[in-house]
Amino acid sequence: xxxxxxxxxxxxxxYWPLIKSLQTAxxxxxxxxxxxxARCPVLNPGILLSLSGSLFLAISGSTVLNMWYDRDIDARxxxxxxxxxxxxxxAPSKALALGLGMSAxxxxxxxxxxxxxxLVIFAGLFFDVVIYTMWLKRRTAWxxxxxxxxxxxxxxxxxxxxxGYIDWVGMALCLSVLFWIPTHILTFxxxxxxxxxxxxxxxxxxxxxxxxxxxxxAVSSLIAAIAIAIGAVGFGMAVGYLRVIAVLSxxxxxxxxxxxxxxxxxxxxxxxxxxSLYMLGAMLLMALDGM
Amino acid sequence: MKKIGIADRLLxxxxxxxxxxxxxxxxxxxxxxxxxxxTVGFGALLVSGLLLMILGFEILGSPITVxxxxxxxxxxxxxxxxxxxxxxxxxxLVFSVxxxxxxxxxxxxxxxxxxxxxxxxxxxxxxLLLFGLPIWLVLQGSxxxxxxxxxxxxxxxxxxGLLLSFLKAGRPILSxxxxxxxxxxxxxxxxxxxIYGFAQV
Numbered sequence: 001x002x003x004x005x006x007x008x009x010x011x012x013x014x015y016w017p018l019i020k021s022l023q024t025a026x027x028x029x030x031x032x033x034x035x036x037x038a039r040c041p042v043l044n045p046g047i048l049l050s051l052s053g054s055l056f057l058a059i060s061g062s063t064v065l066n067m068w069y070d071r072d073i074d075a076r077x078x079x080x081x082x083x084x085x086x087x088x089x090x091a092p093s094k095a096l097a098l099g100l101g102m103s104a105x106x107x108x109x110x111x112x113x114x115x116x117x118x119l120v121i122f123a124g125l126f127f128d129v130v131i132y133t134m135w136l137k138r139r140t141a142w143x144x145x146x147x148x149x150x151x152x153x154x155x156x157x158x159x160x161x162x163x164g165y166i167d168w169v170g171m172a173l174c175l176s177v178l179f180w181i182p183t184h185i186l187t188f189x190x191x192x193x194x195x196x197x198x199x200x201x202x203x204x205x206x207x208x209x210x211x212x213x214x215x216x217x218a219v220s221s222l223i224a225a226i227a228i229a230i231g232a233v234g235f236g237m238a239v240g241y242l243r244v245i246a247v248l249s250x251x252x253x254x255x256x257x258x259x260x261x262x263x264x265x266x267x268x269x270x271x272x273x274x275x276s277l278y279m280l281g282a283m284l285l286m287a288l289d290g291m
Numbered sequence: 292m293k294k295i296g297i298a299d300r301l302l303x304x305x306x307x308x309x310x311x312x313x314x315x316x317x318x319x320x321x322x323x324x325x326x327x328x329x330t331v332g333f334g335a336l337l338v339s340g341l342l343l344m345i346l347g348f349e350i351l352g353s354p355i356t357v358x359x360x361x362x363x364x365x366x367x368x369x370x371x372x373x374x375x376x377x378x379x380x381x382x383x384l385v386f387s388v389x390x391x392x393x394x395x396x397x398x399x400x401x402x403x404x405x406x407x408x409x410x411x412x413x414x415x416x417x418x419l420l421l422f423g424l425p426i427w428l429v430l431q432g433s434x435x436x437x438x439x440x441x442x443x444x445x446x447x448x449x450x451x452g453l454l455l456s457f458l459k460a461g462r463p464i465l466s467x468x469x470x471x472x473x474x475x476x477x478x479x480x481x482x483x484x485x486i487y488g489f490a491q492v
Contacts, residue, residue, distance in 0.1 A: 240315035243326075247314055247334030251341070258355070266346060273345040281311075 014084040018067050018095060019060040026280060031055040031154035033283035034173060036290025037235045038162025043291065050113055051161060054121065055154055057106030062125045062150075064099035066133045068092055073138075077195040103129075110157070117161040124153025138200070141207040148181035149174075155283070172231035179224035180279050183256065186217050187272035191265070214263060217271070218256035225249030228282050241285045252278045293471040295347040302475035303344035309482045310337035317489055321374070328370030329489075335362045336482055343478075348471050351455065354398035357410065360455075361394045364417035364448060367485070371424050371441075375433070386416070407460065414452060421445030425488060437491030444484030451477045 035051055036042045067074070067085055075086035084090040103125055111118030128150035136143030152174035159170035182204075189196055189203040190210060196203045204213040229249065232242055255274055259267045310333040318329045339359050342350060350356055365387045372383045390413035397409040422445035428434045429442075454470045457463055463470065 238315075240319055243330050243334075244311050244315045244337075247311075247330065247337055250334070251338035255342075266349065270342060270346045270350075274341065277341060277345070285315075 014090045015098065017084055018064045018090075018098070020063050024056065024059045024063060026276065026283075027059050027151065027154045028052060028055050029280065029283045029287070030173075030177060031158040033286035033290075034155035034158025034160075034170065035162045036158075036287045037169070037173070037231075037237075038159050039235070039290055040162040042162075047113075047161075050109065051158065054106050054109040054113065055157070057102045058110065058121045058125055059106075059154065061099050061101070061103030061106050062128045064095055064102060065129045068095040068099055069129070069133050070137075071095075073199045073201060076199040077192070079192050079195050114161055114164070116165070117157055120153055120157040120160050120166075124150045124157065127153070139202070141202045141204045143202075144181060144185050144204075145178075147185065148178040151181050152177035169231050169234035172227050172234060176224050176227035176231055176282075177279070179220045179227060180275060182220040183217050183224065183252070183271065183275040184279075186213050187259075187268050187275070189213075190268055191272065210263065211260075214256075214260045218253070218260050221252050221256040221275070225253060232282075232286065235286075237286065237289045241289050244285055245282050248278050248281050292348055293468050295344070295475075299475040300344045302479045303340045306340040306475075306479045306482045307337050307344070309479075309486055310334070310340065313482075313486050313489065317486060324380070325370045325373045328366045328373060332363050332366035332370065333482075333485075335359050335366070336478075339363075340478060340482075343475075348474075357398055358391075358395045360452065361391060361410070361414060361417075364414065364421050364445070364452075365391055367445075368417045368420040368424070371420065375424065375428055390417070407456070410456075418445060418449045418452065422449060435491045438488050440484045440488030440491070442488070444481050444488060447477055447481040447484060451481065 031051065032048070032055075035048075042048070067083065071083075071085040071092060074080035074083050080086065085092060085095055107118060107122050107125060110121040127146050132143050132146040132150060136146055155177055156166070156170045156174040159173065160166055163170070186204050190205045190213060193203070193205050197206055204216060208216075228245060229242070232245055237245075252271075252274060255267065255271045259271050313333045314330050314337065318326050318333075321329070339356070369383055369387045373380050394410055394413055397406050401409065422442050425434070425438050425440075425442035425445070429436055429439045451474060454464055454474075458467060458470055465473075
């Protein structure tokens with residue numbers, strides 16, 4: 001019993017932070033929402049379990065691989081230096097094995113369910129780990145575009161699993177996540193500007209300045225809201241739910257414009273938090289509508 | 292200033308969820324104009340509840356807060372007028388739009404008493420309508436007695452508005468801590484009363 005308790009404690013301390021549970025949960029919800037938007041018989045426990053399991057493993061696996069690859073950057077940043085890898089609590093080889101194992105299991109499971117679904121999941125993992133993290137993140141601030149594309153893959157994958165093919169609605173939903181990512185990541189990179197600078201990671205604020213970054217956030221928030229509305233109308237979302245999405249979108253856009261007009265750390269942080277709630281709310285509405 | 296606590300956040304989240312429910316489901320089947328009015332009103336409640344939850348009580352000092360808090364009674368009372376006193380729709384629509392713009396502009400051009408003098412009559416008329424019209428309609432026998440809850444919601448909103456106005460004017464009725472302690476609950480109760488009342492129609 002004591003050994004089990006100790007093992008659970010170790011997992012919680014050393015392994016749980018590697019998967020960024022909140023981010024993984026949000027992406028998982030986008031995948032479930034994408035599936036439910038296809039209006040297939042959604043309350044099938046077997047499919048829902050497989051969808052959730054494969055997505056969880058693939059998303060968590062790619063996050064662990066990011067953590068493993070970026071451990072030198074994390075060690076130079078005040079916000080992240082206490083994470084299990086840079087702080088030396090966990091050996092890099094263990095994290096690598098875990099990341100590869102989870103990724104392989106997730107992608108393999110997805111391919112067994114449906115090859116096209118597996119391909120979309122694999123694309124998301126490849127864009128995130130190889131293109132974004134290994135290739136572009138340390139070279140250009142524009143690397144986040146690929147981070148955004150990979151972030152849009154779960155919602156597309158979910159819809160593909162429901163339909164059996166890729167359609168324009170799935171692409172619109174994928175685009176909505178892609179354009180939501182800058183609101184999320186760029187507000188974050190402004191908040192931790194010094195950290196990223198010390199670590200030598202190029203970001204929009206360090207490359208183009210805070211003013212331009214805020215304008216980019218405002219424009220991308222607007223595009224994200226439009227894309228989500230197009231996608232929602234495209235799959236026939238109930239008018240009442242569309243009204244809620246419209247209200248939330250107006251809030252997001254006004255907050256983004258507010259951060260350009262009267263910039264402050266508080267508004268910036270508010271925008272970061274609101275953007276997460278916005279995406280969560282929009283995806284929950286999509287899921288509810290599909291039930 | 293009092294820090295926002297977990298219970299406060301939960302109440303504000305509840306307010307947001309209730310307002311979202313009303314926008315999504317509660318106003319189905321109405322004509323276009325009332326739907327727009329109630330969407331704006333409950334939408335403002337939803338977004339302001341979320342922002343208060345995220346940013347804490349400090350945002351109450353922002354001019355935007357006053358502007359948004361004007362939007363709520365104006366749009367909800369306009370919805371009531373359109374539905375139940377349609378012959379006054381035109382004039383009240385003009386009053387609402389003009390009133391909102393005047394409050395928005397005055398928040399950035401006037402200070403102190405000037406801004407308060409602009410705000411008071413506009414807020415006052417919208418608040419009195421929101422409080423009185425549902426009660427009058429129920430007394431007339433035009434609507435079910437439960438609709439009186441909309442008026443009670445209006446009254447609760449008025450209490451919140453008064454507490455904050457006096458606090459801002461430097462003559463608080465209660466201490467700042469006491470006001471901020473009851474505000475999330477007041478917000479939640481106001482929204483609940485509105486939703487219950489509208490569901491009786």
